[in-house]
Amino acid sequence: MEKSKAMKRDSIATARLLSEALPNIQRHDGAIIVIKLGGHAMSSPEAMKSFARDMVMLRQCNIKPVIVHGGGPMINSMLEKLEIPTEFVNGKRVSTPETVDVVEMVLSGKVNKSIVSAINGQGGRAVGLSGKDANLLVCEQAAGDLGMVGDPVAVNAKVVFSLIESGFIPVIAPLGTGKNGETFNVNGDTAAGAIAGGLKANRLLLLTDVSGVKDADGDVLTNLSAEQVSDLTEKGVISGGMIPKTQTALDAINDGVRAVVIMDGRMANACLLELFTDYGAGSMIRA
Structure with a gap:
């Protein structure tokens, strides 16, 4: 009986949370959200499954x-x-032609398809x-002695x-092509920012x-303007x-993205927390 009461309380709390999320769901209706996936979300099958379920829900x-x-x-x-x-x-990988071949094989092959499979496994497309x-x-070749590392110049x-x-x-692997057909290794954050700018993502x-x-x-700054980010960088705080x-x-915002988090x-469920609640999950930077 106690277990049944606890399950009922949990169900009521879940229903209340879904109801409270409605204004945020409506706010993002039809929005394009570019997500740079890396780190913990790719660290285990359980984390990947949770991320995939969140993407299908979005x-x-x-x-x-x-x-x-x-x-x-x-x-x-x-x-x-x-x-x-x-x-x-x-902190950036020097990408020789031999290294780029491996990067392309791993990113476009195993990693990319594992994410695709995880999302499709949760009912997504x-x-x-x-x-x-x-x-x-x-891309054009990045400055410095980094080899075949590219900076996006067109999307x-x-x-x-x-x-x-x-x-x-x-689901996009961060590789680029040169004007002469070369393959470039592109930093994941850089690629995500360029694509978000090209899409004018919300x-x-x-x-x-x-x-x-x-x-x-050491306290997290939840809301920042582009000017504040520049100021904190000059002061060495960032x-x-x-x-x-x-x-x-900042580059993405300059290219037309409304906000970056x-x-x-x-x-757990970081993207849902950021988009569907008033609490958020990090630092939002706006123009």
Whole structure:
């Protein structure tokens, strides 16, 4: 009897939460949400299953997710197996032609298709592609001694729009093509920001393994303007690995994205928490 009462209380609480989520669901009706997937959300089959279920729920609510994924640990593992040395400069992988071949194999193959399979397994309709398909991401070689690392200079958003409008969830590997047909390795955050800008997305969610942008006292700043981000960077409050993420956010906003959230992907149902509740899950940056 006590178990039955507890289940009833849980069911009532669930119904109340769904009812309270309605205004947020309505606010995002028809919205394109680009999500950079990486870190904890890709760390286990359970985490991937939970993420996939959330993406299907978003699509069911007429929210249009576009997923751009990373895969650094998987790339490292394959390079070790093949005994190909890896070099990093300022935290970025030096991509020799041999390394790029492995990166493309891992990202466009195993990682991309595992995400697609997870979403389809939850009743969704996911389609995998890379930035090379239909010249989605046209790149130039990045500055520095990084080899075949690319910076996006053009985005062919038509291919993504066509998938979205056909009811699919695009899952994109961060690779790009050069003007002469070269293959470029593209940073996952950078690729997500460029694609979000090309789509003029309503929101870009950067799933990370940190709780968000923090102030000098270590507290998470939940709402920031682009000007505040620049000021905090100049003062050294935003530093280290957070700088490229906030720069991606600023670039995306300059390209027409309405808001960027640097959020904690370690939290269960982080995307639903951010979009469907007033609590949020990280730091929102607006123009």
